[in-house]
Amino acid sequence: MNENFDRIGKAFIEQYYKLFDSNRAELKVFYRDDSMLTFEGVQAQGSVAIIEKLQSLKFQSVQHVITTGDCQPSADFGVLIHVIGQLKTDNDQPHSFSQTFCLRRDPVNPTNYYCYNDIFRLSLHHG
Amino acid sequence: MNENFDRIGKAFIEQYYKLFDSNRAELKVFYRDDSMLTFEGVQAQGSVAIIEKLQSLKFQSVQHVITTGDCQPSADFGVLIHVIGQLKTDNDQPHSFSQTFCLRRDPVNPTNYYCYNDIFRLSLHHG
Numbered sequence: 401m402n403e404n405f406d407r408i409g410k411a412f413i414e415q416y417y418k419l420f421d422s423n424r425a426e427l428k429v430f431y432r433d434d435s436m437l438t439f440e441g442v443q444a445q446g447s448v449a450i451i452e453k454l455q456s457l458k459f460q461s462v463q464h465v466i467t468t469g470d471c472q473p474s475a476d477f478g479v480l481i482h483v484i485g486q487l488k489t490d491n492d493q494p495h496s497f498s499q500t501f502c503l504r505r506d507p508v509n510p511t512n513y514y515c516y517n518d519i520f521r522l523s524l525h526h527g
Numbered sequence: 528m529n530e531n532f533d534r535i536g537k538a539f540i541e542q543y544y545k546l547f548d549s550n551r552a553e554l555k556v557f558y559r560d561d562s563m564l565t566f567e568g569v570q571a572q573g574s575v576a577i578i579e580k581l582q583s584l585k586f587q588s589v590q591h592v593i594t595t596g597d598c599q600p601s602a603d604f605g606v607l608i609h610v611i612g613q614l615k616t617d618n619d620q621p622h623s624f625s626q627t628f629c630l631r632r633d634p635v636n637p638t639n640y641y642c643y644n645d646i647f648r649l650s651l652h653h654g
Binding site for chain 2: 436438441465467468470472473474475476478480482484485486494496498500502504516517519521523524525
C-alpha cells in the first residue's frame with residue numbers, strides 16, 4: 401500500500417488543474433503510452449491521443465474550481481483520486497463535473513507517478 | 528490488462544445499486560477485509576466497518592438512478608468504475624452524486640471480483 405497516497409493525490413490535483421487551465425498541451429507530462437482517457441464517453445489511449453482530445457475541446461478559456469478531492473491507495477502502489485468540482489468555460493455558466501484518476505508508479509523511477517486512468521463526466525442528468 | 532473490464536464493471540453497477548436499494552446489509556458480499564470506503568469524506572476500512580457505515584445512513588427508502596457508468600481496466604487486472612447518477616431518499620428531492628469503485632480480482636478465485644476502493648460524493652458545490 402502507498403502510505404503517501406493522500407499527499408501524492410492532493411499534489412496531483414493541484415498541479416493537474418492549474419496546468420489544464422493555463423496550458424492544456426503541457427498536460428502531456430502526466431500521461432504515458434499506456435494511459436487511458438474516457439472523456440464524456442469518448443475513449444483515447446496514449447499521451448498523444450489524449451492531448452489531441454483535450455486540445456480539441458471547443459473553448460478558449462477554462463477554469464476548474466475544485467470542491468472535493470478524495471484519495472485512496474490503489475492496487476500496485478497506485479493512488480486513486482475522485483474529484484468533484486465546477487468547470488467554467490468562456491462566458492458560460494459553471495458546470496458541475498466529476499473526474500476519477502488512477503496514478504501509477506513509474507516502473508523506472510518509482511518516486512514518480514503518472515496518470516494511468518482518467519475518466520471525466522459533466523454531472524448532467526436527464527429528466 | 529483485463530479484457531472483460533466493461534462487462535464486469537457494468538454487471539457490478541447493476542448488482543451493486545439493486546442490492547443497495549433493496550437490502551443494504553447484503554452489500555457485504557462485495558467487500559473484503561482490505562476494502563476501503565470514503566463516504567462524503569468519512570473513511571471506513573474492511574467489510575464490517577463499511578457495512579456499519581452504510582447501514583447508519585439515516586433514510587428508510589433509497590433509490591439510485593444511474594445516468595452513466597464508465598469503466599476502464601486498472602492496474603493488476605482490476606476494473607475502474609466511475610458512476611454519475613441521482614439518489615432519491617424517502618420523500619426528499621433527488622440529489623446528484625458520483626461514485627468511483629475499483630474492483631480487484633479475488634487472489635484465490637481470479638474469476639471473482641470484489642470492491643477494493645469505493646469513494647462516494649454528493650455533487651454539492653458551495654456558492
